[in-house]
Amino acid sequence: MKAALARISNLVRKEFTHFTRDRLLTPFILFGPVAELIMIGIATSGDIDHLPTAIVIQDRGERGALFAQMVDASPVFKVDDQITDGDNARKLLQDGRLTAVFTIPEGFSEDLVDPLTARIAPVGLLLDGADIFAAEAAKYGAEEVVDDFSTAVSMDWMHEAGVALTAIEEPTIEVLYNKDLKKSFYELPAEMGIMLYFVAAGVASLGIARERERGTWEQLLVTPMRPLEIIIGKALPAIPIAYAVFLMMLAVSLGGFGLPMRGSWPLLLFVVLLYILVELSVGVLISSFSRSQIQAFLLVATLMMVEFIFSGYIFAVDTMPSLIQTLSNFIPMKHGLNMVRSILLRGVGLDAVGPSILMLAALGSGVIAVATLIVRRRLD
Amino acid sequence: MRNPNAIVVRGLTKQFDSFTAVDEISFEIKTGEIFGFLGPNGAGKTTTMRMLLGLVKPTAGTATVLGFDVRRDVRLLRARLGYMSQRFTLYQDLTVDENLTFYGRAYGLEKERLLARKAAIVQMAGLLGRERTLTRDLAGGWKQRLALGCAIIHEPDLLFLDEPTAGVDPVSRRAFWDLLYGLSAGGTTVFVTTHYMDEAEHCHRLAFIQNGRIVALGSPSQVKQTVMRGQVLEIECDSPDRALQILREEKGFDEVALYGANIHVVAEDVSGRIAEIEQTLVKEGISVRSAAVVAPSLEDVFISTVRTGQID
């Protein structure tokens, strides 16, 4: 046992030496993730507004003009007064130059003159669905404008009818955990999870592939080192490296982008360690197939996309067939991302993340077992 | 109790799908011997070595290394074997000392013993003062000796060398073989593959392997006497190129080839045809400085076996 540990630490020391001497890959692995995180943070920190909009007014009355004014006043829309023709506007939307086109039809104001004879006045809204985020923001913005307009019209009617009013209270929407609905609060934890995967799986996978590529693998196999020792020795360095990168990313997120940390620190650090261990095992498994470093890297990158898609983070898993929903529980990234986000934003405790922890532990053991079997057989 | 035989191989075979890389070979290697394995690329040398190292499982046959069965007891063997492979399996971005330390520790050496062995190897390899040099900055001969050093740092009983002198300058090659002799004299058995025929002469015994089969086995002198078909006539003349062409047109010679700047003509009873050959050349305006039967070199023997192998 002591001998085995000595051999493993020998290999770990060598791996660190390689790592510190690599002028190309090492800076990339250490600083790439943080750089990318900063970019994502900046990109998602703002709100989506000032969407290019056109209003086609076919109505000739006061109320139509009021509606147009309210659209113009909304920060979500940036109205181009020059565009007034419907066909032109439609074409510009098609070309991607406009995100939203409002059409206020003829007779709009007349429909709204008398509350007793009023009909539902239709306002046409054309949205560019190809840009989902902008379209959604436009939709919400339009709904807000409609609400405000309806309130304004109702108050006018009341006023004309001589009814005294107090202001109507709108139902309050309280947004928990992310008051300003900042996208960055959603994106940053995800990005951290993905980068952790890359560093953990990447470093672990390159280790074995590098030996194979250089031809030193055979020499290693001939020594008394056991296959499991070699795997451990090659995978171990990924842990402190991934952890260091995580801490850097966390510092930037908390300090630079105001991401809150509402949960328990020990729990967060433990959960991240577990996640790193699991994705590291995935890296080892990938390495056992790879004949070269490039091959290992490509496999790691491809798997990243798969894990991310089925993690449920961007694409709602609940809308997928139930089989896929079940499968997504076997994706380590799903558990990793959810746990990190929950602890950071919701401040949950062990009871909430417990099932995920168990699942990760199970997945990790399974992957390591398979990797060990393959590497042993592949001595041939 | 020392085993007289370091390695015993019987009917060893390795098949990859439809391709038989090693085809029922049998031989022994005596303890303390330098045993050479010669053959063209793809003949089965590396595969055989890998089977003896326990890296590849044989398809059939047996191999006993240092008394252990290579199929079952490989793990027990590892600590007593040394291996140096073709591509100088050193870590180029580590220093001399780091490479030695890594391999030393990999074999369980520690503290005083590790330090002592490292010092001995640095001395042997002529690397005194260069311990901190990055391996990739060493010239060829030093790298080669460092690789050897890493392979013997744990003082193995049996050393496997796969083409250890490929591309290395002549001085270093000779120094290297001196080191091997030293090891052999100390009781280490050496199993080496090589392309260099002149180095093959340095082995105590050797085997020619071709298409997975052993076509010659014995000491260099034995092999030359028993295996060589025909006699070797060495001709020294001017315009060896033209002489080569002319003699190739003649019938009845097993082999006509350039050997150094001379020509070797091989035939069953070539000594009786010397006058005739000289005349043929002189007629074409080539002056012959000497033409005499010489003892065959290993290269002559090797080519001869390959040729007869092809005919068979």
Add this chain to the structure above:
Amino acid sequence: MEAIIETNALSRRFGKTLAVDGLDMRVERGEIFGLVGPDGAGKTTTIRMLAGIMEPTAGSARVLGYDIVSDAEAIKKRMGYMAQQFSLYGDLTVAENIDFYADIFALEGAEREATIERLLAFSQLSSFTERRAADLSGGMQKKLALACALLHKPAVLILDEPTTGVDPVSRREFWGILTELHLQEVTILLSTPYMDEAERCSRVGMMYRGKLIVCDTPERIKGMVSGVLIELRPAPSAVDYGQALRDVRTALSSSNSVQKVHIYGDLVRVFVEDAETGMDAVANVLASAGIAFTDLRETSPRMEDVFISLIREAGATDPDAEALLLANDSFSR
């Protein structure tokens, strides 16, 4: 007469390393010129510069009268080049590889067919046209590469270690092909680590650590070695022949009449001042040591002897013990 290849202080530096250091060399028409030296000597770098695929960092060179930097393309059209590694397509067949290169050289019609057929026969590949290049033996791959380099009937062939890593039989066959080309008056520049191949070149350039130590015909190079060479064999009856060789060497090293001793294959070769006195001295020493020997005779030095002798003269301080030679030699690349 203008040389086919001519270099002028040709140099190439990689970072801190001077891989080729001020080469002055000429290759004359119709020669087989051998660039000889071990790994790291600078042969491949030199060849790549002459082939126009790598630029020198200092100095200049001309091939067929064209400057290697400004007229590299003109050189490539008239030169056949064979790289050290296998640079053809492993997953294409022999025929497909040749067709590919024939297309590159714009060969057409009946002449194309005839040329390809001739070259396949020449390289003994006619019956292997449908085999994938990766499935050929090392020797055959080299022959294929040579055939592709000959398609456009180049005036000069530049070959980088064409016989390295190839078995002895293939080596001989390859040299058979080179000999024929030589007789057809194709100028050939080749590099090789094999000293015995240097013997059969028209002229030889020996390289070591980037420098050209000597450049001349084999005869004149051998003449540069001081002393006379005699060789002998231990009696074949010796129980341990290898040990006998070393015993002879040990015994003779201590003799004053002996300049240098070393083992070469199954021979012991001795440098002495004078053949007759030398042979007597050797016989005496061995007799007193009780070592039986045979085949004692004067012989001419081989290229390897010369090489070692020249690099010693170039840098060593203690030529006697080879181990000391190595330890004292400054070796930073």
